[in-house]
Amino acid sequence: MATMAVAALGCSCLLAASPCSGSAQGERWTLERTITIGHHDDPELGLTWVRDVIVVGERLFVMQHRERRLRIFSVAGDFQNFLGGRGEGPGEFREVNGIGVRDGLVWVSDRLRGRVQYFDPGGRYASSIRIRGHPTLPMGSVRVRTMLADGSMLVTIPRDVAELAASPDRPEHVIRFDAQGLLQDTVAVLVGRPDALRLGRTSQGGVRFTWLPESYRSLFAPSADGSGFVIVHREAALSAEPHAFRVIRFDARADTAWVRDIPYDPIPVSSEWRSGHLEERSDLSAPLLRVLEGAYRNLEFFPPVGDVRAGADGSTWLLVRTGTDTSEWEVLDAFGRSLARVEPSPRGRMVWAGTDSLWFVEEDELDVPYLVRYVIRRP
Numbered sequence: 001m002a003t004m005a006v007a008a009l010g011c012s013c014l015l016a017a018s019p020c021s022g023s024a025q026g027e028r029w030t031l032e033r034t035i036t037i038g039h040h041d042d043p044e045l046g047l048t049w050v051r052d053v054i055v056v057g058e059r060l061f062v063m064q065h066r067e068r069r070l071r072i073f074s075v076a077g078d079f080q081n082f083l084g085g086r087g088e089g090p091g092e093f094r095e096v097n098g099i100g101v102r103d104g105l106v107w108v109s110d111r112l113r114g115r116v117q118y119f120d121p122g123g124r125y126a127s128s129i130r131i132r133g134h135p136t137l138p139m140g141s142v143r144v145r146t147m148l149a150d151g152s153m154l155v156t157i158p159r160d161v162a163e164l165a166a167s168p169d170r171p172e173h174v175i176r177f178d179a180q181g182l183l184q185d186t187v188a189v190l191v192g193r194p195d196a197l198r199l200g201r202t203s204q205g206g207v208r209f210t211w212l213p214e215s216y217r218s219l220f221a222p223s224a225d226g227s228g229f230v231i232v233h234r235e236a237a238l239s240a241e242p243h244a245f246r247v248i249r250f251d252a253r254a255d256t257a258w259v260r261d262i263p264y265d266p267i268p269v270s271s272e273w274r275s276g277h278l279e280e281r282s283d284l285s286a287p288l289l290r291v292l293e294g295a296y297r298n299l300e301f302f303p304p305v306g307d308v309r310a311g312a313d314g315s316t317w318l319l320v321r322t323g324t325d326t327s328e329w330e331v332l333d334a335f336g337r338s339l340a341r342v343e344p345s346p347r348g349r350m351v352w353a354g355t356d357s358l359w360f361v362e363e364d365e366l367d368v369p370y371l372v373r374y375v376i377r378r379p
Contacts, residue, residue, distance in 0.1 A: 027340040029331070031358065031374035035077045038370030044079040047071070047369045050361045053351040054224045055312070056101050056121050060359070062371065068093045070108065072123050075373070083123040084108065091117065091125035098144040100224045102151070109144035116144060116153070131155075132181040142177075146222030146229060149252040151179030154187065154222065154229065168193050174220060174229075176254060187254040188231050190218035216303050223310040224352075227252050230310045232318065237266035237301040245304045249316060249336060258336040264320070266301040273324055311353035319344060340378075348372060 037060075039045040051065040059080065060073040069084040083106075084093050098109030098116075105118040105126055117128040131142050131153070142155045155175050163170075174188040194217040219232040228251045237243040244261045251257045274296040281292060306327055307319040314334035321327050329342040329350075344350075348360035351371075358374045 026331075026338045027379055029340045029342045029379075030377045031342060031345070032377055033372060034357075034375050035075075035373040036370050037073055037077045037372075038368065040366065040368045044071075047371065050351065050369055050371065051097070052099055053359050053361075053371065054099055054101055054106070055352055055354060055359070056104075056106060059121055060371070061099060061106055063096055063099050065096055068096055070096065070099065070123075073371075077373075081123045083119060088113070090128065091119070093117075098146075100147050100222070100226065102147045102149075102226050107147055111141075111143050111158075114142070116147070129179075130181050131177060145174070145220065146224070146226060148176075148226045148254065152184065152254075153177045153181070154254070156190075156220075172218075174231075187250070188220070188229075188248075190220055190231070191233065192216040192218055192235060214299055214303055219305065219308045221308040221310045221316075223312070225312065227314065228257060228310065229254075230308055230316050232305050232308050234303050234305050236303075240266055240268065240301075242266075243304070247308075247316065247318065247332070247336065260332070260336040262304075262318075262330075264304045266304075267321060267324065268301055269296070269299050270324060307350065309350050309353045311355075313355040315339070315353065317350065317353050319350075342376075345372070345374070 037045065038047045047062065048064050048066050050062055052063040054061045055075065058075050060075055061083070062071040062073065064071055068086040069082050071079070072081045072083055073079055084091055084096065086092065086094070088094065093108065093110045094112040095110055096108060097111045100107050105120060107116050107118050109116050114131045115128050116131065118126040120126055131144070141157050143158050144153050144155050146154050148154065153176065155177060156172060157175070159172075169192070172190040173186045174190065176184045176187050178184050192215070194215050216234055216236045218234065220229065221232075222229040228249060231248045231250070233246040233248075235245075242263050243266050244263045247260045247262060249257045274293075277296065278289065278293060281289065284292070302321050302324070304321055305318050306321060309317040311317060316332040316336070318330045318332070319327050320330045327344055329344055331339040331342060333339050345360045345362060348362040350358055350360050352359040356376055358376065360372045360374065362370050362372050364370065
């Protein structure tokens with residue numbers, strides 16, 4: 001079935017299970033801010049960059065990539081424990097780059113060590129497995145994105161800056177490894193241009209590059225509990241005529257659960273928007289600003305979707321652009337049908353979507369990160 005799923009990614013709109021005739025006209029949900037976690041200098045509450053979050057029962061596990069560990073809180077916001085830390089032994093990490101839950105245990109991926117470690121809900125080490133990889137893959141190149149119900153892993157192969165700058169349009173494969181850590185097959189392909197641009201080489205031989213906020217790269221969102229994942233293909237619009245982006249939901253076996261093509265009206269990039277964003281980056285060097293100016297000049301229409309989350313209840317959350325500087329979340333149910341529209345956090349990034357609440361990462365004026373829980377209010 002996996003090969004069928006891959007084939008679905010490259011076809012036109014013929015496989016759309018329930019094509020819609022317009023934007024969702026369902027309920028309008030609102031969000032109520034309830035709990036905030038974080039502090040600017042507390043060693044327990046003070047968060048560094050938050051890469052990912054999972055909720056397991058009444059506990060919140062927060063990935064702290066730069067610290068090589070996780071922070072554990074109650075869902076009420078009380079600090080409980082640290083999980084892991086820098087090191088080579090059981091329960092320690094050289095890098096923390098993936099977390100999830102399977103059979104009641106929390107798993108944490110360490111790409112540089114080539115292993116996945118399991119912990120109980122209290123943060124105590126339980127066991128580990130090696131990612132055996134494949135002779136064609138260099139050591140430490142595999143990033144585990146999710147663990148499926150049967151114990152197999154979906155991984156991607158991160159590209160270094162030089163590779164990304166040299167061939168930004170190269171497809172990225174989502175590969176499945178079996179429960180023993182051996183390469184099995186490709187289940188999906190991410191296509192389109194990412195937001196890294198090549199600037200040329202420095203006098204020391206390095207590659208100078210910049211990051212742009214707009215990208216037509218496919219989006220990938222795994223479910224933390226291994227129940228599936230979502231792919232959003234958002235190819236560039238070439239005119240102001242109605243366009244569509246494709247959403248594909250895969251189940252716990254990496255088979256296609258449903259496919260939906262969602263039409264939208266492309267939103268043009270105005271000269272005022274380009275000028276404003278260039279002014280915001282005025283601290284950059286002149287060569288970098290010229291590259292940014294050229295990139296924005298070639299961006300005719302905004303990508304229709306800025307982010308996607310696979311909800312813990314089987315829902316799919318799409319951050320759909322509604323205007324030059326506005327977006328809102330469109331919520332799809334477990335069958336791909338539109339449920340509601342939700343105003344996003346004005347300054348946050350969603351990191352967890354549950355049945356009744358959402359967790360966002362927000363930053364204050366000093367760029368200090370905070371975790372904020374919003375309760376979903378339905379009509």
